[in-house]
Amino acid sequence: MHETDIHDLSDDADYAAASKQGSSSVTRSDSSKRSSSSEPEDAQIVYLKDNVSIHPTQYATERIGGRLKLIKQGSSLVMTWIPYKGQSSNPRLSEKDKNLYTIRAVPFSDIQSIRRHIPTIGWQYVIVVLSSGLAFPPLYFYSGGVREFLATIKQHVVIVRSSEDANVFLVNNFQDPLQRTLSSLELPRSLANGTPSSSFRGSPSPSDNNNQETQLDTVNTSGSGQQNNNRQRQKTQDPARDLSIQVLEKFSLVTRFARETTSQLFRDSLVDGQGQSQSQSQGQGQNERRRNNWASKDHKPLEMAPIDAPIAPKDVPVPSDPLEFDKLSLVWGKPRQHPLGVEEWSNFLDYEGRIMDPDALKKRIFYGGVEHNLRKEVWAFLLGYYSYDSTYAEREYVVSVKTSEYMTIKNQWQSISPEQAKRFTKFRERKGLIEKDVVRTDRSLSFYEGDDNPNVRLLHDILLTYSFYNFDLGYCQGMSDLLSPILFIMKDESEAFWCFVSLMERLGPNFNRDQNGMHSQLFALSKLVELLDSPLHNYFKQNDCLNYFFCFRWILIQFKREFEYDKTLRLWEVLWTHYLSEHLHLYVCIAILKRQRGKIMGEEMDFDTLLKFINELSGQIELDPILRDAEALCVCAGENGAGLIPPGTPPALPIPEASMYQQQDDEVL
Amino acid sequence: MSYAYLFKYIIIGDTGVGKSCLLLQFTDKRFQPVHDLTIGVEFGARMITIDNKPIKLQIWDTAGQESFRSITRSYYRGAAGALLVYDITRRETFNHLASWLEDARQHANANMTIMLIGNKCDLAHRRAVSTEEGEQFAKEHGLIFMEASAKTAQNVEEAFINTAGTIYKKIQDGVFDVSNEASQSYGIKVGYGGIPGPSGGRDGSTSQGGGCCN
Ligand SMILES: Nc1nc2c(ncn2[C@@H]2O[C@H](COP(=O)(O)OP(=O)(O)OP(=O)(O)O)[C@@H](O)[C@H]2O)c(=O)[nH]1
Ligand SMILES: [Mg+2]
Numbered sequence: 033m034h035e036t037d038i039h040d041l042s043d044d045a046d047y048a049a050a051s052k053q054g055s056s057s058v059t060r061s062d063s064s065k066r067s068s069s070s071e072p073e074d075a076q077i078v079y080l081k082d083n084v085s086i087h088p089t090q091y092a093t094e095r096i097g098g099r100l101k102l103i104k105q106g107s108s109l110v111m112t113w114i115p116y117k118g119q120s121s122n123p124r125l126s127e128k129d130k131n132l133y134t135i136r137a138v139p140f141s142d143i144q145s146i147r148r149h150i151p152t153i154g155w156q157y158v159i160v161v162l163s164s165g166l167a168f169p170p171l172y173f174y175s176g177g178v179r180e181f182l183a184t185i186k187q188h189v190v191i192v193r194s195s196e197d198a199n200v201f202l203v204n205n206f207q208d209p210l211q212r213t214l215s216s217l218e219l220p221r222s223l224a225n226g227t228p229s230s231s232f233r234g235s236p237s238p239s240d241n242n243n244q245e246t247q248l249d250t251v252n253t254s255g256s257g258q259q260n261n262n263r264q265r266q267k268t269q270d271p272a273r274d275l276s277i278q279v280l281e282k283f284s285l286v287t288r289f290a291r292e293t294t295s296q297l298f299r300d301s302l303v304d305g306q307g308q309s310q311s312q313s314q315g316q317g318q319n320e321r322r323r324n325n326w327a328s329k330d331h332k333p334l335e336m337a338p339i340d341a342p343i344a345p346k347d348v349p350v351p352s353d354p355l356e357f358d359k360l361s362l363v364w365g366k367p368r369q370h371p372l373g374v375e376e377w378s379n380f381l382d383y384e385g386r387i388m389d390p391d392a393l394k395k396r397i398f399y400g401g402v403e404h405n406l407r408k409e410v411w412a413f414l415l416g417y418y419s420y421d422s423t424y425a426e427r428e429y430v431v432s433v434k435t436s437e438y439m440t441i442k443n444q445w446q447s448i449s450p451e452q453a454k455r456f457t458k459f460r461e462r463k464g465l466i467e468k469d470v471v472r473t474d475r476s477l478s479f480y481e482g483d484d485n486p487n488v489r490l491l492h493d494i495l496l497t498y499s500f501y502n503f504d505l506g507y508c509q510g511m512s513d514l515l516s517p518i519l520f521i522m523k524d525e526s527e528a529f530w531c532f533v534s535l536m537e538r539l540g541p542n543f544n545r546d547q548n549g550m551h552s553q554l555f556a557l558s559k560l561v562e563l564l565d566s567p568l569h570n571y572f573k574q575n576d577c578l579n580y581f582f583c584f585r586w587i588l589i590q591f592k593r594e595f596e597y598d599k600t601l602r603l604w605e606v607l608w609t610h611y612l613s614e615h616l617h618l619y620v621c622i623a624i625l626k627r628q629r630g631k632i633m634g635e636e637m638d639f640d641t642l643l644k645f646i647n648e649l650s651g652q653i654e655l656d657p658i659l660r661d662a663e664a665l666c667v668c669a670g671e672n673g674a675g676l677i678p679p680g681t682p683p684a685l686p687i688p689e690a691s692m693y694q695q696q697d698d699e700v701l
Numbered sequence: 702m703s704y705a706y707l708f709k710y711i712i713i714g715d716t717g718v719g720k721s722c723l724l725l726q727f728t729d730k731r732f733q734p735v736h737d738l739t740i741g742v743e744f745g746a747r748m749i750t751i752d753n754k755p756i757k758l759q760i761w762d763t764a765g766q767e768s769f770r771s772i773t774r775s776y777y778r779g780a781a782g783a784l785l786v787y788d789i790t791r792r793e794t795f796n797h798l799a800s801w802l803e804d805a806r807q808h809a810n811a812n813m814t815i816m817l818i819g820n821k822c823d824l825a826h827r828r829a830v831s832t833e834e835g836e837q838f839a840k841e842h843g844l845i846f847m848e849a850s851a852k853t854a855q856n857v858e859e860a861f862i863n864t865a866g867t868i869y870k871k872i873q874d875g876v877f878d879v880s881n882e883a884s885q886s887y888g889i890k891v892g893y894g895g896i897p898g899p900s901g902g903r904d905g906s907t908s909q910g911g912g913c914c915n
Contacts, residue, residue: 465766468717468738475735509716509766510740547771581775585741593740640709640779644744644759 075105079184083174084113086133096133100171102184109140109188111160113171135168140189140203148178148199163204366663368656369400371602377406385424387413393420398611401602407521414608415518415534417527431527438526442497462507466495473512477597479520490519494529501533508543511536513589517601538614538683542588552681553587554580557618559676564622564665571633575642582639582646583621590617594624599655606659612666614684615677619669623661624653705754706879708868709761709888710861711776711809713801714786715794716765719820722851723786724762727861732852739764742776749862751869757892758865770804777808781888782816782864787835789819789848790827795834802842810887812876816845816864823850 079102086096098115113135138160147159149170156178157170173181182201185191194200380393387393393413402410412418417434418427445459453460470491474480480487491512499507515532522528541549557580562569572578585593590607592600607616625632628649637645666673712720721739726732728745745760761780763773777783785801787794798817805815819835832848839846845863849856868889872879877887 465716472736472738474737508768509738509764512738513740543768545768547768550772579775581741581772584772588740593737639775643742643776647742647744 075103078102078104078109078188079181081173081175081177081181084177085172085174086113086115086169087172088133088169095172097174098134100173100181102181102188103137104188109185110137111135111140111143112137113168133169138162140185143203145194145203146182146185146191146201147197148182148201150178150199366399366660368659369396371401371403372396372406372410373403374406377410385427386422387420390420394609394611398606398609401605404598404601407601407605408523408527411518411521411605411608412527412531414605415531416537417530417534434530435526438497438529441501442493444500445496458506462499463496465509466492466499466507466512469509469512470495474516474597477516477520480516487519490525490528491515494519494525494532497529498532498536502536502540505536505540505543510543510589513592514539517592517597517604520597521601539590541682549682550584550588552678553618554583556615556677556681557583557587557621560618560669560673561622561625563672563676564669565626565629568625568629568633575636575638577639577642582643583625585647586621586624587617591620594650594653595655596651603655603659612663613674615674615681616662616666617683618677619662619666619673620658622665623658624649626661626665627658703755704748704757704892706869706872707757707759707890707892708781708865709759709779710782710784710864711761711763711780712784712786713763713773713805714765714784714818715788715791715797715801718765718786718788718791718794719851720765720784720786721762723784723818723820723849723857723860724760726851726854726857728760730854732854734852741769741772747861749865751862751866754869755892756865756869758861760861774804774808777805777813779888780809780813781868782814783809784816784818784860784864785844786818786820787830788821789830789835790821790824792829795819795830795838798838812871812887814845814864814867814871815842816847816860817842818856818860819846819848820851822848822855823853 079100081100084098084100086098088094088096096115098113101112101114103110103112113133115134142162143160144163145161147161148156149158150156155172155174156176157172158178158181159170160168162168182191185201185203189203191201191203194202376396380387380389380396382388390413397410397414412427413420418430422430445463448456448459470488473488473491475488480491494515495507495511498511499505514535515528518531518535519525519528522531541552543549558569558572558578561572572580590600591603595603603620607620610616613619628645631637632642632645635641669676712724714720716738721736721743722732722734724743724745725736728747739762741764743762745762747758747760749756749758761776763769763776783805785798785805787798789795802815805813817835817839819830819832835848836846838844845867847856847860847863849860851857871877872889877889879887879889879891
């Protein structure tokens with residue numbers, strides 16, 4: 033289905049090679065070879081596989097098909113992956129975008145390991161990890177062939193199966209002296225390139241940076257040949273380097289160029305990628321996440337290339353010159369859209385009022401939010417008070433049933449006589465606490481302003497009713513902050529109550545007495561920062577800040593105190609879509625921290641200073657850029673990120689049974 | 702703003718006793734009954750003068766609710782002074798003092814100066830804890846004691862400033878070694894107007910040698 037005209041790129045050796053489909057011999061196909069040897073050498077294709085694809089985003093329409101090859105050149109083996117030209121389900125994928133992912137002749141001496149994924153459902157794929165620690169995006173073998181791929185490699189290069197993970201194959205594993213000898217015989221290049229190993233064990237050392245550059249150039253077709261090749265030659269290799277698998281699966285190769293392209297992809301996918309394929313790829317995301325959970329158990333990425341670093345290779349890695357980073361904008365998620373309006377909303381509904389495509393709706397809200405006057409209706413869906421497939425009539429019925437149910441629960445405490453209350457300490461305490469707190473909740477808002485404000489009374493009644501509805505959890509400070517916007521939007525007491533109940537299903541663990549819900553989120557946050565910004569993580573570690581208590585309020589009440597009221601409403605509806613991740617709020621934390629990282633590290637803040645600094649960010653944070661950053665970070669962390677968040681971390685909900693296998697339709701196999 | 706010393710204070714005590722109101726009264730000289738309840742911690746600062754020396758108070762107003770305690774405890778570290786507050790109209794806030802004190806003793810440095818405050822003394826008609834009981838508790842536990850009102854501002858200045866005075870005296874008496882960096886763990890920072898010391902370190906651009914510390 034795929035071979036098309038590639039001759040306009042015939043000045044490029046790899047493209048030329050790729051065009052000779054099926055031929056077993058190519059001349060001078062390895063560009064790095066050109067510089068290392070003035071003699072052109074014969075090259076031989078030892079493996080060729082069509083229909084090997086890269087999925088730059090989760091959208092099915094943006095997958096890039098291509099051809100994978102192993103080429104034997106003298107004593108070394110190189111790998112190439114060239115995207116098919118012209119052929120694409122998505123015309124918006126420009127050639128430039130595709131070229132970005134092109135793997136142009138990577139010698140196996142630069143490869144550290146290959147991880148094989150053979151899911152029970154879905155395509156097999158491999159992740160090729162380079163010695164620099166970076167990885168290419170997963171290569172999906174639509175027509176199978178992973179085993180053959182590995183077998184072929186094995187014929188030419190020493191690869192050993194990792195003792196820790198049977199799906200990881202280590203290339204250039206020099207730990208065993210015998211292998212070292214063998215390798216030195218078989219891979220003279222790698223030893224010739226080798227430099228003393230001790231120089232770059234610390235993560236952000238200059239040589240690491242070099243590696244990154246080199247590697248980026250390898251895939252960056254816009255890079256100019258000779259210069260890159262020289263760098264490639266200088267590339268250091270550390271045989272003793274930890275063989276930890278460092279995979280930043282999807283966007284590991286984000287250069288400034290890549291970043292632009294990526295946002296281009298994002299922008300483009302605004303227009304398409306809706307509807308069916310959308311929900312399918314979501315299903316797949318779910319499944320991949322589950323898959324990754326086990327994988328990450330024994331192979332946790334120890335250190336990750338900071339995604340900041342590749343922005344501009346010239347920039348010094350973080351801790352030494354943090355101020356540099358303030359100048360660099362992280363914005364590269366999709367531009368925010370205008371909020372969902374009434375007319376567009378009506379298009380989501382069928383004639384009986386069912387929401388036809390909940391996933392498309394969630395996506396729409398994720399990127400733009402909801403117009404204020406629509407919130408009352410839409411929030412009820414987002415929070416789960418209404419089900420998406422309910423009709424107008426059904427919802428009317430639900431409202432009436434739920435209203436009387438609410439009244440029943442409310443009556444439980446309303447009917448407690450003063451006499452009974454005397455012997456009901458827990459009730460008195462809760463009531464007292466709630467009374468004290470509702471008068472200290474958003475009183476500067478006109479909705480809650482003034483003495484004897486009936487809405488303050490409603491806050492009180494709903495919270496006390498909730499403490500009977502969920503007597504085990506009861507009432508905790510912070511709940512009034514969560515209820516306030518909901519009541520403000522829903523206006524109706526019973527509806528606000530039930531929406532609050534739904535929200536607490538997700539956020540209830542935030543208020544557990546033992547704080548375990550909070551701690552698990554703070555823990556996940558620290559893991560994600562480790563993944564996405566290891567220098568910052570190390571900074572926190574060195575400064576005794578790893579408990580992330582400075583993010584406590586952010587998470588406990590979902591940034592309610594950090595943004596202006598209307599921005600909070602926007603943020604919440606975005607979070608509630610659970611569109612990219614149910615833990616987007618953690619990525620929001622990271623997005624905010626990342627924007628302040630220069631300051632934090634530059635001013636060498638200790639725990640106290642940091643806490644104060646973070647507190648004072650309140651009201652200073654711009655929502656839209658943060659959302660875009662968070663989106664990008666979430667995509668960037670991908671399955672690795674999801675794998676770092678322990679199951680059950682709030683606001684995790686039980687996985688809907690159906691969604692697990694939804695992607696099947698989409699499968700080729 | 703230069704100061705001779707900077708003291709870190711924390712305000713602790715049950716929820717609703719008026720910690721945030723006391724802070725606001727001290728820093729802004731106003732009573733704002735409808736501000737938000739505290740989640741985590743909030744900060745305030747004010748300059749005072751003791752012995753003709755400018756002293757900056759950096760005040761941490763903590764959340765009182767029981768379930769936040771595990772978080773609140775991490776704020777004690779390096780506080781020079783603490784205001785332990787109860788509400789004279791609510792007996793239980795007085796009864797909980799011992800557990801607050803225990804927290805403070807466990808998580809703060811031993812030389813921390815603690816001021817016990819019976820707040821809301823403007824509500825004398827609803828008093829549930831007598832002045833004598835407050836005095837007695839303070840005496841037993843070696844605390845300074847005052848009744849105050851965040852609403853009327855009665856004794857608010859005094860509470861903060863007397864605490865600072867006590868800390869200052871401890872410095873004069875050599876209880877704290879402020880000549881070196883260790884002073885920070887007592888919640889005291891020496892500023893420009895004080896004993897010359899390593900203050901700042903902001904532009905101490907250490908040239909990066911690289912990965913010596915893996
Ligand atoms: N009459 C009177 N009321 C006060 C006084 N101080 C505080 N209050 C009231 O007590 C309530 C609680 O005060 P806050 O300062 O918010 O209490 P807090 O100790 O900070 O409580 P948390 O932040 O929950 O730990 C407020 O609604 C004030 O109106 C006072 O001196 N006199
Ligand atoms: Mg307070």
